[in-house]
Amino acid sequence: MIHWQVIVPLFIFLIVIFGIGIWSNKQVRTSTSFMQEYFLGGREMGGFLLAMTMMATYGSASSFIGGPGVAYNTGLGWVLLAMAQLPAGYFVLMVLGKKFAIVSRRIEAITLIDFLKKRYNSHTIVILSAISIIIFLFASMTAQWVGGARLIESLTGLSYTNALLIFAVAVLAYVIIGGFRAVALTDALQGSIMIIGTVILLIATVIAGGGVENIMQGLVAENPNLVSPFGATGNLTPLYVSTFWILIGLGVIGLPQIAVRAMSYKDSKSLHRAISIGTIGIGTIMFGMHLIGVFARPVMPGIEVGDKVMPLLTLEVLPPLLAGIVLAAPMAAIMSTVNALLILVSSTVVKDIYLNYINPKASDTQIKNRSFWVTTIIGITVVIFAVKPPELLIMLNLFAFGGLESAFLWSVVFGLYWKKANKYGAISSMIVGIVLYIVIYSFAENIYGMHSVTIPIFASLFTFVVVSLIANKVKKIEDYHF
Amino acid sequence: MQDKRFKIAHKEALIGVVLVIINFSIWYGFAYGLGSGNPLQYKYVLGFPAWFFYSCIAGTVFMIICIWLAMKLFFKDISLEEEDKHQ
Structure with a gap:
């Protein structure tokens, strides 16, 4: 079944995004400092752009598809849980902050x-960090990619492979040519669509539920x-x-794709x-998306697959054109997460590995060429893996969020x-955090009734403090201080 | 030598920590303080169970106001660039 009303807004959305990519490419070509421009957008982001790119990078498939599905089956308790994400909006930027x-x-x-x-002056840290970023984020990129293709598949009726190709071409084109500036600018558009879509769908659902x-009476009557x-x-x-x-x-501070945004804005304002x-x-x-999931229950009872709650509800309660706009929201959420991960992994390969260890004397032209190529190759590799994701990759994706937080926070x-x-x-x-997280997640999930990430975060805190103090006593360390 | 701007930055980071503690207390206190009884005897505010209204709706609005006030009152407009480049 092909939903034309969904395809038209989606198509317009893609054209605008291409335009942004081409415009950004002009900035990349005329910039005096290629690296700073391509990987950080020239540190020129204003307030609205910074807010949108933080939000859009953070909000992913799970906020729009997976989360509402769980809320549908769990009730208001899951909305309560989802509200633990509010600090991601202010805490990260305040703590990393101006310093x-x-x-x-x-x-x-x-x-x-x-x-x-610079801070720790250690090759071990550079290599350990680069490896964990590349492995974990490559895996989560693939997972988001699969989610994007599945969504297009279910909305348009195209085959999975074709849907994947459309999604891949759309994202790769603007990220490769436009770099971070294109990522941030498209994030502003995608973030706005995410907010508007949420508000429209919430209002429509409340009206549909009378x-x-x-709606509350309906929920209480059921359970x-x-x-x-x-x-x-x-x-x-x-x-x-x-x-x-x-x-x-709180742990979101440790996610590299979020932290890097805290060094890319223009000024205090x-x-x-x-x-x-x-x-x-x-x-x-x-708040909106998860509450929508709960409200969907009396409005559309009996949906068995959680991931289908949001798309089905949208098509049910909204007229065609509005449904198209609202369904562009999860697409925007997935794209804006994938594009951030792609440019981050690429910067890790080019800046942290190539320039540090392979060719420290690379010329500007070489760096430029390598950056475009590395981004392209990583992008295409992800697509190939996403056609039929290997077991190992699926597993690594599950470790990604908590693993990176345990490592970097x-x-x-x-x-x-x-x-x-x-x-x-x-x-x-770092080692204690990652290893402990993988062990707990695999063998004793949610041990002592706490989320698996809790113990690794505290254990790595403890290790950090104790080892640092002992090392300071044993020998004089010449670190770079700020 | 310690950069003078860092003193301001440290204070602002501390404000972030204080805000998160307030945020968590409101969220936890209302949710489990008002929501622990029998769900059939909940009080309702504007159609929502009272625990949910205060913890997730009013609490969030309150936090947004606090954050906005913190920006206006406590956060300073300082240069982020290297000083020598500016002079």
Whole structure:
């Protein structure tokens, strides 16, 4: 079945995005500092752009498709859990804040690894970080890619492979030629679509359900636990839900694709504005989409596959053209996450590996060529893997979020704010964090009723502090301080 | 030598931590304080169960106002560039 009303807005959306890519490419070609322009957009982002790119990078397929599906089956308790994401809008930018921006300008850092390299002066950290970024983010990119293709498949009726190709061409074209500037500008468009889509669908769902009171009565009549904070089966304990604050709220500081944005804005005013706008944006999307999932239950009972709740509901409660706009929202969410990951992995390969270890004396033209090629090759490799994703990749994707947080959170935060932090502490905490996370996730998921990420985060904190202090006692360390 | 701007940056980072603690307390307190009883005896505000209204709706709006105020009152407009480049 082909939904033309969905395809037309989607098509217009793609044309605009191509336009942005071409315009950005002009900036890339005329810029005096290619690397800073291609991988950071020339540190010129204003407040609105910064807010949108943070929000759009953070909000992914799970906010629009997976999350509402779980909320449909769990009830208001899942909306409560989703609200733990509010700090992602302000906490990250406040904590990394101006210090990160000042320091990264001073040392001319382009990537998160540049910062760690200068601060800890250690090859082990550079290599360890580069490997974990490339492996984990390559895997999550593939997963988002698969999600994007599945969504196009279900909306247009095209085959999976064709849908994948359309999605790949659309994303790769503007990211490769336009770099970070194209990513951030398209994020602004995609972020706006995400917010508008959420608001339209929420209003339409409330109307279709005959008002909030009516919907609540329907939920209570089916199962009173649907309106409690503990979930339909009562399995959402306060401890479990609270530990999500670490995974999806505070730990977000440790995600390289988020942290790198905190060094790319123009001035203090941009930061202040982005904090206000970003929090409103993330609050609206996370609250709206998950509440929509709950409200969908009395409006459209009996949907068995959670991932289908949002698309089916949209087609049910909205007239064709509006449905097309709303269904562009999850597409925008997926694209804006994928494009950020692609440019980040590419910057890691070019800046942190090629320029550090393979060819430190590369000329400007060489760097330019390599950057375009590396981005293209990574993009195409992801597409090939996404045709039939290998088991290992699917598993790595599950580790990605928590693994990266366990690895980077403390190295970044202590690197910025604690003078006694040193490379021995950083290396040991990274290893403890990643290994412990993978072990707990695989063999004892949600141990002691807490989300799997909790213990690794605290263990890597403890390791960092203890090892740093001991190393300081044992030998004199000459670190670079800010 | 310590950059003077860092003092401001440290204070602002601390404000972030304080805001998160307030955010978490409101969220946790209302959700489990008002929502722990029997769901059939919940009070409702504007159609929503009271715990949900205060924890997820009013709490979020309150946080957004706090953040906006923090921006206006406490966050300073400082240069992020290297000083020598500017002079």
